Amino acid sequence: MAYDMSRFATNRFIKVHPNTVLTHGSTEPVLSILDVRGFELHDLFLIGLNDSCGSIVLPSQSRAENAAAALEPAYETQVYLFGSRDGEDVWATDYTRRALDGTTLSAFITDLTLKDGRQVIKDGRWVR
CATH class of the missing domain: 3.30.1360 (Gyrase A; domain 2)
Structure with a gap:
C-alpha cells in the first residue's frame, strides 16, 4: 500500500x-x-x-x-x-x-562575487 x-x-x-x-x-x-x-x-x-x-x-x-x-x-x-x-x-x-540554452539558473542568487574579487555567479548562472 x-x-x-x-x-x-x-x-x-x-x-x-x-x-x-x-x-x-x-x-x-x-x-x-x-x-x-x-x-x-x-x-x-x-x-x-x-x-x-x-x-x-x-x-x-x-x-x-x-x-x-x-x-x-x-x-x-x-x-x-x-x-x-x-x-x-x-x-x-x-x-x-533551465534557461533556453539549457543551463540551470540560480533561483535565489543572481550575482555573487567572492572577497578575492572573483565573480562566481553572474545573471543567475555559475561562472566557470
Missing part, C-alpha cells in the same frame, strides 16, 4: 487540492506543466517558494520518475528516496528551471 500523502497536510500554509494534491508556496505553474504533459495529478505534495525550483514528494519511485520525465527538458530534475514514513518509502523529484 502506498503512503497516504494527505498526512503531509499539517499546517495552514499547505493548500489542499482535489485528489490529494498538496502544495506549499507558489507552485501553480508547475502543476500546469505537469497536467499539460500528461502527468496524473493525484497523491503528491509539491513544495516550492516559486516556480523556478522545488520538490515533488510522491508515494512511489515510478511516479517520481514520471514526474521528472514530464518536467524535462524545461527543468533539471533529480529523483531520490525522500525517506521512510511509517515503514513505507516516500520518493521525491527535485526540479530547477
Whole structure:
C-alpha cells in the first residue's frame, strides 16, 4: 500500500487540492506543466517558494520518475528516496528551471562575487 500523502497536510500554509494534491508556496505553474504533459495529478505534495525550483514528494519511485520525465527538458530534475514514513518509502523529484540554452539558473542568487574579487555567479548562472 502506498503512503497516504494527505498526512503531509499539517499546517495552514499547505493548500489542499482535489485528489490529494498538496502544495506549499507558489507552485501553480508547475502543476500546469505537469497536467499539460500528461502527468496524473493525484497523491503528491509539491513544495516550492516559486516556480523556478522545488520538490515533488510522491508515494512511489515510478511516479517520481514520471514526474521528472514530464518536467524535462524545461527543468533539471533529480529523483531520490525522500525517506521512510511509517515503514513505507516516500520518493521525491527535485526540479530547477533551465534557461533556453539549457543551463540551470540560480533561483535565489543572481550575482555573487567572492572577497578575492572573483565573480562566481553572474545573471543567475555559475561562472566557470
